[in-house]
Amino acid sequence: MKEESIGLIIGGSTGVVIGIILAVFALFCFRYHQKHLQIGNSSSRRAATIPIRTNGADSCTILSDSTIGAESPLKSGWNGMPFWLDGFKKSYMVSATGLPEYSYKDLQKATYNFTTVIGQGAFGLVYKAHMSTVETVAVKVLATNSKQGEKEFYTEVMLLGRLHHRNLVNLIGYCAEKGQHMLVYVYMSKGSLASHLYGEENEALSWNMRVDIALEVARGLEYLHDGAVPPVIHRDIKSSNILLDQSMRARVADFGLSREEMVDKHAAIRGTFGYLDPEYISSGKLTKKSDVYSFGVLLFEIIAGRNPQQGLMEYVELAAMNTEGKVGWEEIADSRLEGNFDVQELNEVAALAYKCVERAPKKRPSMRDIVSVLTRILKSRDHRNHHNKALSSTAEVYIDLDQTETKNSVSNHRRQDSVDSATDNEV
């Protein structure tokens, strides 16, 4: 009996010890798991908020820079996940990027085996794709010679996926399969602003439409500079990067993508010749005001219908000698407008453009200022139109009244004549 109870005690305590060991082990496993998840989360937070490259007080993040990948603490597995979680990588990425991942097969089918090319840019070919779920999309296949690695690509997608605005060509998905990187965008059926300014196939844009487009582009950029977290410098504003949707609303494309090509390899200057901020070229410092400069060039391009790569700014400087930057800009107006514009409005837009291309970045307005100036210009246009309508309807009333009076006096005369003739007959 005594032996039995000793056995029971030993058995019980062994059980308790094993239980404790198991509990400690379970706790250890749980904490290990938690720690890894935290690393994963903090890295995605880092990717989303840490400025990747900053340049001075006015500077902000260049989303596309690839330094995040190199500095990332993620080492354990694919995109920093422990290997034992690898099986979940797809669903994990969908939630991390917030964007759907398309399969290569689906995109291949939707582009009729990549035969529906609609354009080519520095990153590679762009295809039109008919998806079964969404209507039509544009698929940008990033060139395979890109030095961008998997991690950098996902970081870029994750950051781009966070940017949404009615005046941006929003990224709606991506594909990373078979060594290819593809970005899926909303399809812009009316093509680029450049094709409307220079393409023979398109009707000339009216002056009113040009100002509307300028305001929409300004709003898209204002969002990138002041609404996005972290802020984004576009760094390549130009008419071929402004796309128009079905209702001719302008949207800014190509923001936040890393660029392999450089204008000046030594200074690592990136952008497009003709639109580049001279201050950025000389100092190598990229700020929001560099986008403002390019936007100013774009405004002059919209006014003059001339390509910045073919001497637009020289033409502007010549005109500025006569105009002092304020009035007389109508002489540079696009001949396709055939003089159909409001001179005061054109001068106001050109004066704004001239401020944007000031040599000293500090003297240039911010995108927010630009949006409010263009909004005011459009409001006074509406006001004028309203006023003119009211005037013309008043004039119509007068004309109506005049005509009624004329009619009355004619019939009075007639009546008088007939009275007179009756009297004559009587006489």
Ligand SMILES: Nc1ncnc2c1ncn2[C@@H]1O[C@H](COP(=O)(O)OP(=O)(O)OP(=O)(O)O)[C@@H](O)[C@H]1O
């Ligand atoms: N979302 C889209 N919808 C419709 N067409 C598009 C879309 N994105 C791009 N395109 C077309 O593909 C062309 C190439 O676009 P992409 O952005 O790759 O290069 P780019 O802007 O012309 O030049 P760069 O790459 O040097 O800036 C555009 O000019 C446009 O005609």
